[in-house]
Amino acid sequence: MPTDTEETDAELLARYPDARLDHVNKHFYRGLLHRELRLNRCADCGWWHHRPKPICPSCWSANVVPTPVSGTGTIHLAIFLHQGPPADGVDYATPHPVVTVELDEQEGLRFTSTVVGAANDEIVIGARVQLDWIERGGRPLPAWRLVEGEQR
Amino acid sequence: MTAATRNPSKDQVAFASAATTGFVRSAGEVTASSLAIDACIRAIQAAGVDRRDINGIIGDDNAYVQSALGIPAVNYHVGAGVPFGFAIANAVGAIASGQADVVLAYHSIYRNPSNSRSAASDPFRMAAFRRMAAAMGGGDGFGPDSVAGAVGYTAWASRYLHEFEESRDLFGYVAVNDRSNAARNPAAVMREPITMDDYLASRMVRWPLCILDMDVPIDGADAFVITTAERARDLALPPVLVHACTNGMIAQNEEDQTPSLRNHGQHAVLESLRAKSDLWIEDVDVFFPYDGFSFITISWIENAGWCGLGEARRFIESNWDEKGNRILIDGRVPVNPHGGALSEGGTQGSGHTREAVHQLQGLAGERQVEGARTAMLLLGGFFFNSQGAILRRP
Numbered sequence: 001m002p003t004d005t006e007e008t009d010a011e012l013l014a015r016y017p018d019a020r021l022d023h024v025n026k027h028f029y030r031g032l033l034h035r036e037l038r039l040n041r042c043a044d045c046g047w048w049h050h051r052p053k054p055i056c057p058s059c060w061s062a063n064v065v066p067t068p069v070s071g072t073g074t075i076h077l078a079i080f081l082h083q084g085p086p087a088d089g090v091d092y093a094t095p096h097p098v099v100t101v102e103l104d105e106q107e108g109l110r111f112t113s114t115v116v117g118a119a120n121d122e123i124v125i126g127a128r129v130q131l132d133w134i135e136r137g138g139r140p141l142p143a144w145r146l147v148e149g150e151q152r
Numbered sequence: 153m154t155a156a157t158r159n160p161s162k163d164q165v166a167f168a169s170a171a172t173t174g175f176v177r178s179a180g181e182v183t184a185s186s187l188a189i190d191a192c193i194r195a196i197q198a199a200g201v202d203r204r205d206i207n208g209i210i211g212d213d214n215a216y217v218q219s220a221l222g223i224p225a226v227n228y229h230v231g232a233g234v235p236f237g238f239a240i241a242n243a244v245g246a247i248a249s250g251q252a253d254v255v256l257a258y259h260s261i262y263r264n265p266s267n268s269r270s271a272a273s274d275p276f277r278m279a280a281f282r283r284m285a286a287a288m289g290g291g292d293g294f295g296p297d298s299v300a301g302a303v304g305y306t307a308w309a310s311r312y313l314h315e316f317e318e319s320r321d322l323f324g325y326v327a328v329n330d331r332s333n334a335a336r337n338p339a340a341v342m343r344e345p346i347t348m349d350d351y352l353a354s355r356m357v358r359w360p361l362c363i364l365d366m367d368v369p370i371d372g373a374d375a376f377v378i379t380t381a382e383r384a385r386d387l388a389l390p391p392v393l394v395h396a397c398t399n400g401m402i403a404q405n406e407e408d409q410t411p412s413l414r415n416h417g418q419h420a421v422l423e424s425l426r427a428k429s430d431l432w433i434e435d436v437d438v439f440f441p442y443d444g445f446s447f448i449t450i451s452w453i454e455n456a457g458w459c460g461l462g463e464a465r466r467f468i469e470s471n472w473d474e475k476g477n478r479i480l481i482d483g484r485v486p487v488n489p490h491g492g493a494l495s496e497g498g499t500q501g502s503g504h505t506r507e508a509v510h511q512l513q514g515l516a517g518e519r520q521v522e523g524a525r526t527a528m529l530l531l532g533g534f535f536f537n538s539q540g541a542i543l544r545r546p
Contacts (some may be wrong), residue, residue: 019293077307
């Protein structure tokens with residue numbers, strides 16, 4: 001349930017006309033607007049999962065709680081877009097980095113977004129990253145920032 | 153994990169015919185379904201069946217296609233989805249179970265304005281694309297900052313290069329192989345041979361994949377008549393038996409959550425297919441690993457067991473036919489001899505299936521593998537659409 005300071009479902013939908021929002025994944029998107037990366041965690045067995053499901057895929061408990069992650073992890077997949085549809089703040093001439101990060105919370109739990117504040121040749125699989133937030137298209141977007149000198 | 157291993161339909165269902173419109177960049181003032189209808193008529197005529205005998209239909213616009221072709225009544229009709237292995241599996245299930253006796257299966261490919269400038273200049277295609285986009289709704293709200301969809305293959309290609317300290321010219325072998333093969337296929341859209349230098353100089357789209365790693369947008373369609381093995385024996389062309397077929401998908405199937413290069417949909421397919429089939433890679437005369445992206449072909453080659461994981465370079469280089477500038481396994485087994493999705497055109501597997509049928513019927517023209525008896529189709533990618541089939545000539 002939204003707190004007093006959070007959006008109603010209708011307000012949330014209006015902020016994300018480009019996404020398939022529903023009653024299961026709305027908590028994740030509401031978190032983004034508040035600059036919090038809330039991934040589903042089972043309150044019974046502790047298992048994390050993403051994308052949001054109505055139950056814990058491990059134990060089938062319905063007691064799944066959108067829970068902020070620590071925001072640290074390791075780059076697992078790394079690509080560079082040389083072209084694509086126009087998007088606010090995206091420069092394909094650079095080209096534009098997109099990485100999937102394996103989060104420290106759990107093996108195989110991953111989150112994908114861009115990297116900020118780094119040259120492309122520093123963005124490599126195995127590099128350690130920390131969650132940061134940028135603005136894109138008038139909404140907060142979780143993004144990754146390299147952690148100096150760390151490699152895994 | 154409990155893989156499906158029973159195979160009561162083994163060799164019970166057969167392709168009676170396969171046909172294509174051929175593929176071009178632009179077929180002009182056509183629709184997706186008009187292309188399908190063209191291919192269907194060719195397939196029905198090639199098989200020598202009467203349209204009144206068809207009582208099953210599998211494709212993307214069944215009501216319209218049945219109505220246009222004047223097929224009086226069907227008892228089985230289902231959408232196919234892509235790649236084409238879903239249609240094969242549906243046809244085998246329908247025929248083996250008695251839900252249909254003669255199935256018409258088709259797949260149409262229609263360039264859309266999101267990946268074709270000429271399609272974007274056609275107002276009817278633009279309108280059709282807008283209707284489709286509206287029906288599909290939005291994405292994940294992450295715009296380009298996502299690896300959902302086709303981008304997922306580029307992402308896992310980056311992982312492959314990292315884990316095996318490989319370089320992207322490995323993918324170039326797949327592109328060169330396909331183009332060399334397409335030169336001998338009159339139905340193919342891209343028939344000018346390319347070299348590894350051409351590959352390395354081609355336009356980067358999403359590193360590590362360039363434009364020549366990605367299938368070609370085309371107009372065209374393939375169609376097939378599929379029936380019981382018994383009935384197929386009495387028709388115009390040699391029957392091609394479906395020896396085994398399967399699909400595969402694992403629990404963590406979202407592109408960025410897929411566990412690893414050692415555990416995805418291809419592994420689920422291969423475990424089941426291997427258990428169902430009496431024939432395996434040593435029996436194969438012609439091999440069809442999917443190539444919607446070149447990297448998928450590398451994965452199918454390794455996961456099917458032609459070589460170990462990370463060993464594709466050694467395998468391809470030691471099975472490279474310098475004269476033909478293509479892969480020829482053990483000097484005899486071609487890989488996607490029609491040119492595949494990268495050069496015949498992006499058929500989502502219907503082209504691979506059609507060529508497999510033609511090779512086993514002896515109808516592959518100058519591409520014909522002498523005496524081909526067994527074909528292996530490994531279609532689709534890692535996430536939602538891995539598929540496999542073994543076809544054989546009785």
